[in-house]
Amino acid sequence: MVVTPKPSTPSSIPFTIRWESLPDDFKLDDEPVENTGQPLIAGALRESLELAGYIQPEMLIAGNLGICATVNNNLVIKAPGWLYVARVEPIVTGRDRRSYTPYLEGGVPKVVMEFLSETDGGEYSSKQTFPPGKWFFYEKILQVPTYVLFDPASGDLEVHQLEEQGYKVKPSDDGDRYWLEDMRLFLGVWQGEKEGRSGYWLRWWDESGNLLLWAVEQAEQNRQQLEAERQKAEAERQRAERLAERLRSLGIDPDDIAVLL
Numbered sequence: 713m714v715v716t717p718k719p720s721t722p723s724s725i726p727f728t729i730r731w732e733s734l735p736d737d738f739k740l741d742d743e744p745v746e747n748t749g750q751p752l753i754a755g756a757l758r759e760s761l762e763l764a765g766y767i768q769p770e771m772l773i774a775g776n777l778g779i780c781a782t783v784n785n786n787l788v789i790k791a792p793g794w795l796y797v798a799r800v801e802p803i804v805t806g807r808d809r810r811s812y813t814p815y816l817e818g819g820v821p822k823v824v825m826e827f828l829s830e831t832d833g834g835e836y837s838s839k840q841t842f843p844p845g846k847w848f849f850y851e852k853i854l855q856v857p858t859y860v861l862f863d864p865a866s867g868d869l870e871v872h873q874l875e876e877q878g879y880k881v882k883p884s885d886d887g888d889r890y891w892l893e894d895m896r897l898f899l900g901v902w903q904g905e906k907e908g909r910s911g912y913w914l915r916w917w918d919e920s921g922n923l924l925l926w927a928v929e930q931a932e933q934n935r936q937q938l939e940a941e942r943q944k945a946e947a948e949r950q951r952a953e954r955l956a957e958r959l960r961s962l963g964i965d966p967d968d969i970a971v972l973l
Contacts, residue, residue, distance in 0.1 A: 725840045729853060730782040731815040740778060740789070740810060749864050750827045751775060752909050754794045757825075760916050760924035766897075772797035772818065778811040779821065781853050786842045790849050793862075794825040796895060814854060822894035824850050825860040825914075835861055851879050858882075858892055860899065867901050867912035889917060897924075 754775030761767050773796050778789040789811065800818030803809050814820045826835040826846060837845020840852075850856045851874065859879055861870040871890040872879035884890050889900035898917035906913065906926060916924040925933065956966040 727784050727840070731813050732780075732782055733813060733816055734780055734811045749909055749911065750793055750829075752907055753827060753862075753864060753913060754825075756906060756926060757794055757914055757916070760926055763927060763930060764916075764918075764924045766924075769802075770799045772800040772809075772812065774809075774812075777809065779824075779854065780811050780813045781849075783844065783853060784842070788842070788844060788849060788853070790846055792821075792824045792846075792850075793827040794823075794860075795821045796823040797821050798894065820854055821856050823858045823860065823892060824854075824856045825862060828861060828863040828865075830865075847879070857894055862901075862914055864912055867903065869899075869901050869914070871899070887921075 758767075758773050758775070761773065767773060773794075775794045776791045777795065778791045779795070780787065780789050782788070795812075797812070797814075797818055797820070800812070812818075826833070828835060834845045834847075836847050838848045838851075839845035840848055844853070847859075850859050855874060857874045859872040859874070861872070862868070869890070871882040871884075871892075873882045874880075882890055884900075885898070887900065889898040891898055896919060898919075898921070900915055900917065902913045902915040902923075903911070904913065906928070918924065959966045
């Protein structure tokens, strides 16, 4: 158990934090996500990372997984739409991770994302009293370096970087993408269709500006490469046939040329 006192300011409420394991018999709230698009967006973020060979065994990348902290003796659990932890302790083989407690199970999440919906989920809430708002929890309790807010309906994307005074809006680059230093990747918005959902998606780009592809895109890219190779081979075959016909018209057996070669 680790107790972390937090200094108070004139406008804040003093609080203490304990990082404790969740009891095995603790009943987690089985709250459904706001819509079917949210898990698809979270899954697509992981998929491209996995296909690119980015994900390592010591990392934790998950969607809608509860992050736990005991604040002023009250257990607080927030389940962001997506999170990234650079290094975690391995779990027992054959068991799934039910929740995540920083410091006890590994590091603090480097990136937390929330997907906005029509219902206010407290993503902008700085409420300090129990239950605290998500903004306050990520900024003051967990101190997550990067807090991302994404509206799938409008495609609006906000990236907030933690500084000494709190979260500050991070500017995008010329391509409307955001460089996430902890992941060494760019994050941006892409519009199109995947898995029957047409709309806005979050996508990754590497340091060179290359889009990290989904499986369906990789399959299409491979198909196009195979088709280009087939067309090239067919063109070579036709060229060889025309050459053979030309030689025959001159009274030369192409097979004799082949033997000489």
